[in-house]
Amino acid sequence: MKSFHSVFQSPWLAYGFRPFFLLAAAYAPIALIPWVGSLLQQFTLPMAMTPLEWHGHEMLFGFATAALAGFLLTSIPSWASVQPIKGKTLAALVVLWLLGRLGFWMSASLPEVLVAAVNFAFPLSLIFWALPALLSEGGRRHLSIGLVLLAFVLVQGVFYLGWLWPGLVLPPLVLLNTAVNILLVLIALTASRIVRVVAMAATKETGQAAPLRLTPAREYLAITALIAYVVADMLAPGHPVTGWVALAAAAAQADRLSEWPWGKAMGRLYLLLLTTAYCWMVAGLVLVGVSALVDGLPGYAGRHALSVGAVGTAILAVFCIAGLRHTGRALLLPGIIWPALFMVVFTALLRTLVPVWWPEMYLLAGVGLPFLFWFVGFGLYLAGYAGFLVNARADGQPG
Amino acid sequence: MNRIHRRDFLKLAASSAVLSALPIHRAMAQSSTKLGAATPYGLPQVILTRALEDPAVQGRIPERDLKAWKDPDQLRAWLARAEVMLAATPTNVAANLYNRGVPLVLMNVNVWGTLGMLGLTERGRLQSVDDLAGRHVGVPWRGDMPDLVFRYLLGKAGLQIGRDLKVSYHSSPFETVQMFVARRLDVAVLPEPMRTATRLQAAQFGQVPAELDMQEEWARLTGEKPGLPQAGVVCRRELLDRYPEQVAVLQGAIRRAVDWVVAMPREAAVTGSQHSPLSTSVFEGAIPRTRIRMASGMESRKQLESFFTALTELSSGFIGGKLPDSDFYLPDPSAESGGQG
Structure with a gap:
C-alpha cells in the first residue's frame, strides 16, 4: 500500500x-x-x-x-x-x-x-x-x-x-463550431494576461527600447467583437450578417495585434507561439467572413484555421510556456519547439488551403500530410517536455 | 478560387500546345519503346489497367507504364511532354486539352453514367430533380462535370439555386461523403464509386439513403436516351499516325476490358481496390450503378456534341470554348465499330 x-x-x-x-x-x-x-x-x-x-x-x-x-x-x-x-x-x-x-x-x-x-x-x-x-x-x-x-x-x-x-437542440456541427469559437474568446482573454508578461520579457531580452503599451480599450473591443461573432455564428452560421460580424471581429483582433512588439522581440519563441495563434485567429475569421459573403469559397473555409491554427497553436504555446514556468525553469524554450511550431503551422496551412486552392491533392496534401505534421508536432513537444512534466521542479520547489 | 485555378490551367494548356510541338519531345518519345499511360482513380483506372494487361497488348507493346493523374494540369504536362501517350480522362478534359492545342485523339467513350444523388429519407422523397425544392444539396468540385450536370438538370426542372434550394460546394467528394453521413446535407451529388462509399458508410450509422440516377433524370427531362458520355480514353495523335496498329490493338483491349468489368464485377472490384484508396466492396457496389459500355470516339460524337453543347450553356470554359472538330475523334474502322452494349 x-x-x-x-x-x-x-x-x-x-x-x-x-x-x-x-x-x-x-x-x-x-x-x-x-x-x-x-x-x-x-x-x-x-x-x-x-x-x-x-x-x-x-x-x-x-x-x-x-x-x-x-x-x-x-x-x-x-x-x-x-x-x-x-x-x-x-x-x-x-x-x-x-x-x-x-x-x-x-x-x-x-x-x-x-x-x-x-x-x-x-x-x-x-x-x-x-x-x-x-x-x-x-x-x-x-x-x-x-x-x-x-x-x-x-x-x-x-x-x-x-x-x-x-x-x-442546435445541430451538432453548429455546436462544435460554437465550442471552437468559445475557445477563441478564451485565447483572447488569456492573451490579455500572458502577452503583457511575455511581450515585456521579449522586448527586454532583445534590448528593444520602445515601451510596450497594450491599450485595455482595444483589448475589450477585440473581445466584445469576438463574443458578437460567437453568438452570430451560433444562431446564423453562413449568413451574410455573420460574415460581416466575423470580419469585424478579425479587424478588432488585427488591431490588437498591431500593439504587440513586432521587431526582434518576435524572434522569442514564447511570444511567437502566441502571436502565431492570434494571427491564425485573424486569418480564420477573415475566411469565415468571406465565405459567408461570397460564392467562391466552401462554407467551411476558415474552420481549420480557427481550430487547428488558432486553438492548436495556442494550446502548444500554453504547453510550452506553462511547462517551463511551473517546473521552475527560465523562460527559454527548448530548440525542438521550433520544428514543433512549424509542424502545427504546416498542419493548419495545408488543412486550410489545400481544399480551397489545390483540391486535386486533397487526399495527400489536404489530409495525409496534415495528419503527419500534427503527429510530429505534438510528438516533438513530448520529446522536449515529457522529462519536465514527469520529474520534480528544477528549482526544488513543490509543485 | 477554383475559377482562378481553371483559368491558370487553360493558360498553361495553351502554352503546352507550343511545347508539345517542339521536336525534342518527339525525339524523347521515339527514343523509348515504353508506352506511358495515365488514368484517374475509379472505374476508368480499372478498365485501363485491365486493357494494358491484355495479352494482345503485351504482345505488341512489351513495356507499359500506367500512372494515376489527379489534376488536369498534371495530365496536360505529361501529354505535352509525350511522357504519356494514352490516358483515361473525363470527356470534357479531353475536349479542353484538344481545344487548347494538345494533339489528342479521342479513341473511345466507355463510361456513360456515373452520376447520381443520395438523399436522406427523413427529409422527404427523392424520386426526381423536382423533389430537391427546399433541400440542402452538397456537390463536390464546383464547375466540374457533376456540378454542371446537376445545374443543367435543375434548370430543366425550373429550380433555381438560392431561391428554391441551397447548395454547398466541397473541395473533394470525400468531404461531401462525411457531410452527408453527418446529416448536414439533405442530398449529396456524387459520382461512383464515391456514391457507393457513402451508402456503405451511411449504413453503418443506420441510414439507408434514397438514390436518384442523374442520367435517368437527364433522359426524362430532355427526351434523350439515358447515358451521358462522361469518360473515355485518348491517345496522342502521333501514336495514331506512327503506330496505328498499336492504337487498334489498344482499342480492342479496352473493349475487352469494358466487357470484363461488366461481366466480372467482383474481379474488377479487386483490381479497383488494389489501385485506389477505396475498398473492394465499394467498387463491387459501384460497378452495377455505373453505365459502362464501349463506343468508339467517332461513334460517340453525336452524343458528345449534344452533351457538350448542353453543358457549355452553363460554363463556356467546360470544353475550352468550342466543340472539338472531326480530328478529335478516332476514325471508325469497321473492325472497331459497334458495341452499344
Missing part, C-alpha cells in the same frame, strides 16, 4: 498541468486516427455518432479539454487563494478524463447516456472547483475566464442533449 500511496506523491501528479499536458499532447494525434480512417474511406470504427461529430467531439472535448484542464488547474491557484489539486484528487480527475476517452472509443457498445454522463462529469468537476475560486476575492478579476469556461461546458452539455435526443 505504501508504494501505491507513493504513486500519488509522484512529481507528475504534483500539479494539474503535468498529467493533462502529457495526456493532451499524446492524445492530439491519436484522436485523429478514426477520423482520418473514415475520411479516406480506409476504415470506420464502430461509433455511436457519425465520424465528423466524433472527430469534433474528441478534438474539442477530449484533447482541448485536457489542455484546458491543465491550464486552469495551474493558473487558478496562482490567481486566487485556492489550493491546487494534486495527488489522489488529481489522479481521480485523470481517471475520469481517461474513462471519457474510453467511453467514446467504445461508444458503439456502451449505453449512450453512460458515455455522455461520464464525459460530462469531467468538465462539471472542473467547473465546480474553478467557479468558487474565481468568485473569491482574489479570483474575481479573472471571473471572465470562468464565465467562458461555463459557456464551453454548457455547449458540451447541449451537444450531449442533441446526441441523446436528435433534433432537440
Whole structure:
C-alpha cells in the first residue's frame, strides 16, 4: 500500500498541468486516427455518432479539454487563494478524463447516456472547483475566464442533449463550431494576461527600447467583437450578417495585434507561439467572413484555421510556456519547439488551403500530410517536455 | 478560387500546345519503346489497367507504364511532354486539352453514367430533380462535370439555386461523403464509386439513403436516351499516325476490358481496390450503378456534341470554348465499330 500511496506523491501528479499536458499532447494525434480512417474511406470504427461529430467531439472535448484542464488547474491557484489539486484528487480527475476517452472509443457498445454522463462529469468537476475560486476575492478579476469556461461546458452539455435526443437542440456541427469559437474568446482573454508578461520579457531580452503599451480599450473591443461573432455564428452560421460580424471581429483582433512588439522581440519563441495563434485567429475569421459573403469559397473555409491554427497553436504555446514556468525553469524554450511550431503551422496551412486552392491533392496534401505534421508536432513537444512534466521542479520547489 | 485555378490551367494548356510541338519531345518519345499511360482513380483506372494487361497488348507493346493523374494540369504536362501517350480522362478534359492545342485523339467513350444523388429519407422523397425544392444539396468540385450536370438538370426542372434550394460546394467528394453521413446535407451529388462509399458508410450509422440516377433524370427531362458520355480514353495523335496498329490493338483491349468489368464485377472490384484508396466492396457496389459500355470516339460524337453543347450553356470554359472538330475523334474502322452494349 505504501508504494501505491507513493504513486500519488509522484512529481507528475504534483500539479494539474503535468498529467493533462502529457495526456493532451499524446492524445492530439491519436484522436485523429478514426477520423482520418473514415475520411479516406480506409476504415470506420464502430461509433455511436457519425465520424465528423466524433472527430469534433474528441478534438474539442477530449484533447482541448485536457489542455484546458491543465491550464486552469495551474493558473487558478496562482490567481486566487485556492489550493491546487494534486495527488489522489488529481489522479481521480485523470481517471475520469481517461474513462471519457474510453467511453467514446467504445461508444458503439456502451449505453449512450453512460458515455455522455461520464464525459460530462469531467468538465462539471472542473467547473465546480474553478467557479468558487474565481468568485473569491482574489479570483474575481479573472471571473471572465470562468464565465467562458461555463459557456464551453454548457455547449458540451447541449451537444450531449442533441446526441441523446436528435433534433432537440442546435445541430451538432453548429455546436462544435460554437465550442471552437468559445475557445477563441478564451485565447483572447488569456492573451490579455500572458502577452503583457511575455511581450515585456521579449522586448527586454532583445534590448528593444520602445515601451510596450497594450491599450485595455482595444483589448475589450477585440473581445466584445469576438463574443458578437460567437453568438452570430451560433444562431446564423453562413449568413451574410455573420460574415460581416466575423470580419469585424478579425479587424478588432488585427488591431490588437498591431500593439504587440513586432521587431526582434518576435524572434522569442514564447511570444511567437502566441502571436502565431492570434494571427491564425485573424486569418480564420477573415475566411469565415468571406465565405459567408461570397460564392467562391466552401462554407467551411476558415474552420481549420480557427481550430487547428488558432486553438492548436495556442494550446502548444500554453504547453510550452506553462511547462517551463511551473517546473521552475527560465523562460527559454527548448530548440525542438521550433520544428514543433512549424509542424502545427504546416498542419493548419495545408488543412486550410489545400481544399480551397489545390483540391486535386486533397487526399495527400489536404489530409495525409496534415495528419503527419500534427503527429510530429505534438510528438516533438513530448520529446522536449515529457522529462519536465514527469520529474520534480528544477528549482526544488513543490509543485 | 477554383475559377482562378481553371483559368491558370487553360493558360498553361495553351502554352503546352507550343511545347508539345517542339521536336525534342518527339525525339524523347521515339527514343523509348515504353508506352506511358495515365488514368484517374475509379472505374476508368480499372478498365485501363485491365486493357494494358491484355495479352494482345503485351504482345505488341512489351513495356507499359500506367500512372494515376489527379489534376488536369498534371495530365496536360505529361501529354505535352509525350511522357504519356494514352490516358483515361473525363470527356470534357479531353475536349479542353484538344481545344487548347494538345494533339489528342479521342479513341473511345466507355463510361456513360456515373452520376447520381443520395438523399436522406427523413427529409422527404427523392424520386426526381423536382423533389430537391427546399433541400440542402452538397456537390463536390464546383464547375466540374457533376456540378454542371446537376445545374443543367435543375434548370430543366425550373429550380433555381438560392431561391428554391441551397447548395454547398466541397473541395473533394470525400468531404461531401462525411457531410452527408453527418446529416448536414439533405442530398449529396456524387459520382461512383464515391456514391457507393457513402451508402456503405451511411449504413453503418443506420441510414439507408434514397438514390436518384442523374442520367435517368437527364433522359426524362430532355427526351434523350439515358447515358451521358462522361469518360473515355485518348491517345496522342502521333501514336495514331506512327503506330496505328498499336492504337487498334489498344482499342480492342479496352473493349475487352469494358466487357470484363461488366461481366466480372467482383474481379474488377479487386483490381479497383488494389489501385485506389477505396475498398473492394465499394467498387463491387459501384460497378452495377455505373453505365459502362464501349463506343468508339467517332461513334460517340453525336452524343458528345449534344452533351457538350448542353453543358457549355452553363460554363463556356467546360470544353475550352468550342466543340472539338472531326480530328478529335478516332476514325471508325469497321473492325472497331459497334458495341452499344
